[in-house]
Amino acid sequence: MDQLTALRALRRVVELGSFTAAGAVLGISHSIVSRQIRQLESQLGAQLLNRTTRRFALTAAGQAYYLASRDILDALDAADRAVAMHQAQPSGSLRINAPMAFGTLELAAWLPDFTRRYPHIHIDLVCNDRIVDLIEDGFDVALRLARGLPDSTLVARQLGSSRTLAVASPAYLARHGHPATPQDLAQHDCLLYSSGEKPAEWSFTDAGGATHKVAVRGSLRANTSVALREAAVGGMGIAGAADFIVRDALRSGQLVEVLPGYTLHPRTLYALYPHSRQLSPKVRVFVDFAGQHYQNRHWD
Numbered sequence: 245m246d247q248l249t250a251l252r253a254l255r256r257v258v259e260l261g262s263f264t265a266a267g268a269v270l271g272i273s274h275s276i277v278s279r280q281i282r283q284l285e286s287q288l289g290a291q292l293l294n295r296t297t298r299r300f301a302l303t304a305a306g307q308a309y310y311l312a313s314r315d316i317l318d319a320l321d322a323a324d325r326a327v328a329m330h331q332a333q334p335s336g337s338l339r340i341n342a343p344m345a346f347g348t349l350e351l352a353a354w355l356p357d358f359t360r361r362y363p364h365i366h367i368d369l370v371c372n373d374r375i376v377d378l379i380e381d382g383f384d385v386a387l388r389l390a391r392g393l394p395d396s397t398l399v400a401r402q403l404g405s406s407r408t409l410a411v412a413s414p415a416y417l418a419r420h421g422h423p424a425t426p427q428d429l430a431q432h433d434c435l436l437y438s439s440g441e442k443p444a445e446w447s448f449t450d451a452g453g454a455t456h457k458v459a460v461r462g463s464l465r466a467n468t469s470v471a472l473r474e475a476a477v478g479g480m481g482i483a484g485a486a487d488f489i490v491r492d493a494l495r496s497g498q499l500v501e502v503l504p505g506y507t508l509h510p511r512t513l514y515a516l517y518p519h520s521r522q523l524s525p526k527v528r529v530f531v532d533f534a535g536q537h538y539q540n541r542h543w544d
Contacts, residue, residue: 248320250284251313253277254292258302258310334525335364341378341386345469346513347371350488351387358533365526373439373467378518384527387534389486389511391441398516401531404538407487408508410446411499415479423482426456426506433481434460435472446484448506456506473499484508513538 256266256277263274270277285292292306302310342351347369355367370376370383378386378398393400410429423429426448436443443465448456462481466472469485476483476490477498483490493499515531517523 247284247287250280251317253280254284254310255314255317257281257293257300263300333364334362334529336526337366337368338526338530339368339370339382339384340530341370341372341376341381341383343387343389344371344373345486345489346387346389348470354537358530361533362526362529365530378516384524385515385517385530388514388516390514391509391511393514393516396516397519399519401515401535403513403515403531403535405510405512407510408484409487409490409494410482410484410502410506410508411473411476411490411494412482412502413477413479413499414497416476416481417500417502419479423503426458426503429458429460429482429503432460432462434462435475435481435483436460436462436465437467437469437472437484438465439467447509448503449509450506486511 253266253270256269257263260266260269263277267274267277281293288305288309290305290309291303292309293300294303340351348371351369355369359365359367376383376386378384387403389406416433420432423432426446429446434446444460446458446460448458450456464472464475464480466475469483469489472483473485473489473493475481476485477493482502490499494501515534517527517531
């Protein structure tokens with residue numbers, strides 16, 4: 245027996261005063277309504293209704309049970325309405341994980357537009373350069389800049405692509421010279437991003453599409469590209485970084501592009517979130533907003 249269905253049947257019978265009227269509202273026959281209530285009485289071990297051929301009346305136990313079950317049904321209906329409203333209007337706390345540089349320099353620039361469009365969503369942004377476990381650490385969505393993603397049970401949506409540049413300060417190049425080919429980097433001080441898949445191997449593509457891989461080394465390894473950028477500005481060596489990280493330093497002349505005839509492999513921006521048959525509205529609108537923002541956009 246479905247006890248919740250039987251509770252709804254009992255309520256209708258009491259409030260409408262008739263098994264036939266209750267059945268009409270519920271879309272079932274009066275005999276089915278009567279059977280549901282008899283099964284409920286059997287389960288409870290108590291008589292809820294005193295029946296005659298023409299009328300019925302609640303027993304004392306039935307009266308108490310009806311009042312308690314009515315409160316339960318009202319609470320369930322209120323919960324259903326709350327979920328429906330939540331689905332219609334995305335709301336609640338959205339916990340986002342993003343790389344330090346991306347979250348600080350890029351994501352924070354367009355988050356105000358997102359929150360203006362969805363004022364009932366409250367952002368909890370955590371920036372770091374380690375790979376987090378979304379489920380264990382309680383994140384709704386993570387943004388990743390990578391050249392590829394490992395196999396996982398997470399949903400990965402590609403949002404855009406960022407150019408990656410080799411850069412150095414004019415002072416460093418004045419002291420050590422300009423490399424002419426990727427292989428020349430083996431003789432330079434290269435600043436390494438330690439969280440990368442292969443920090444000590446840089447891969448370039450030339451104008452003809454050929455790939456050039458070179459083993460590099462240097463006096464600094466860091467797990468954040470912002471630190472590498474600042475070290476490059478200070479003349480410490482050559483760094484490879486996403487365009488949005490070094491854009492302002494290139495414009496100001498603090499950095500210049502190295503090997504402009506070659507391109508470091510770009511990084512793809514992904515949104516990762518747990519697989520679910522019913523994607524949370526707040527996650528869905530965030531991922532859609534980010535996808536629209538970066539649609540066909542390279543950060544150049």
